[in-house]
Amino acid sequence: MNRYAMSIDIDKCTGCGACMIACAVENNVPPLPQSNDRKGITWIRVFPVDNGEQGDTRQSAFLPMMCQQCDSTPCASVCPQQAVQLDVKTGIVGQMPERCLGCRYCMTACPYHARYFNWWDPKWPAGMEATLNPDVAPRMRGVVEKCNFCHGRWHAAKEQAASQGKREAADYTPACAESCPTGAIRFFDLLAGTPEAGSFRLLEKLGTETKIYYRSKRAWVKGLAEAPDGKEHHLA
């Protein structure tokens, strides 16, 4: 049994986007040149945010967002055909594109906007197909997808552990955590460790029991976890 989680140090995030690239490559996310800011697929997305002030008092930060892997999932309960499931053995919220109807009800239900719809057929530029990860199936047009903590890696780690006569997948780390050059993203098992003191989760009062923990020394960054306050906090 595991309860996988992530801890993200916002103060360490430089917004370089390495996690987004690593995620897309690992999980065969198509490039979709025809998409825009709101139709693209980014299982992890680094949001540039600010404190809502102007001039000298303005401060900014980068906040990586992915599926928050809720224990009390708003999405799984609404899916009409059980294409979303919380795996109690790992704590990972899984998405089955093969069963997805594409109704997008789960996207409406998610307050973190961490779910993405395949508005187009997945296509890769000629020659780039060779770079596809054979452990992860590309998704077809008309279905929803999202971060699953690199499930392909989890399967590979399980297989490797099994070949060594072990039960637990010891060397399992999602691509984003592995690729972060500043070590801002830490992947861990809540049954074996705890998030750092002072960590917070987004929209805790909703009771979704997320497993992505954020931390920052700046009070305004912590405030971003709360409901909107009427100010603009997103960088254009």
Add this chain to the structure above:
Amino acid sequence: MPNQLIARGLKRCSTAQFALWVAPWFALLAYGVYAAGLCLVKGLNQTNMDNRFAFGLWIFLDLTIIALGAGAFFTGFLLYIMKMKELKGVIYSAVVIGLVCYSGAIAALMVDVGQPVRAWFTFWYPNVHSMLTEVTFCLTCYLTVLIIEYLPILLKNRKLRDVPSFLVFEFELHKLIYVLAGVGTFLSFFHQGSLGGLYGVLRGRPFAFREGLAIWPSTFFLFILSAVAVGPSFILVTTWIASKLTRKPLVKPEVLQLLGRISGVLLSVYVLAKTVDTLIWINHTSPNRGFAAWQYYSFEPFGTWILFLEIVGFGLIPALLLLSKRLRQRPAILVSAAALACCGIALNRFVQTVQTLALPTLRFDPFLSYWPSWQETGTFIGVIGYGVLVYSFSYRYLQLFPQERELAALPVVEEEQVLVER
């Protein structure tokens, strides 16, 4: 030469006039089929929906027309179960409206999903906790009931009545009508409610989320109440429009007034329930989830005016107008009040579907805007065209209004008698 398909004793316009009337609606239907076809073939990238505005015009259309179509089951319930015989004059028209609304909504839903060929998965792998599963099951079953209810109306066609086995079939179906009315009422209560629950259960969207009774959020009950309140109003409005277009009375004024009174009483109860629900949501439900209700209305154009318009302008005012016997007797006021009530339900469904998605949930979220693409509006228009066509053909070739002959002061011709004489 009289058209052999038109019932005896009924006056209808010439075929040429009818062709002129239906031609533009056929054009709209063709436009809609083309727009929907593009979405089906090329995908939902043809729409202006996106990952943040995952639902759009079509869901608004579905929720609104299903609520307006509630007149079908509720009129059937009042007539066959509650024995309000006066409503016999509009029951066939109500069934056609119900059929149009539900089949139109299901057609739009099939375009709205990314993988329509997987629709059967909902029946094969149903998630019993999902309101959408409940909606899918009830809508499918109720559409089947509506088709069965439509059959006796269809079999009233003059040509079809020449076939003796059809007469027997129609007679047998009539025996089932009480069962169908009961089943239809049961199914409709659930799907109207689960459409309300669709948004009411969204724990991650505090603007839409409501607490309630057991597994059902308050919107479950509010949607049922609002649909049964407005369903009769929509029957009233459509009957009045049909009457104006055909330049003849189709039902007795008392029937329309009765529909207005039913709407008025139920709308009053709904306005009261909606007000109480809104107060609980503002003071309890939303703040408990960390969201102050005032901030929802700080994003223009969705100010508090929209809440006021929904509850007072399109709720309380038409309810009061419809409750007054004196005002109900004035057709202009009666129809205007019913139309206001219909606008109210459309606004309520708009708020539930579109405003919910426009509002930010995260502090660093922007307020979102969405404008449907021509393919979305085209499909929407196509559904309207389809509805008008089905209603027009049904009116012309079937007997939608049993009181029409009587009101036209035409000699009543008993078709059965004619058949016997043959």
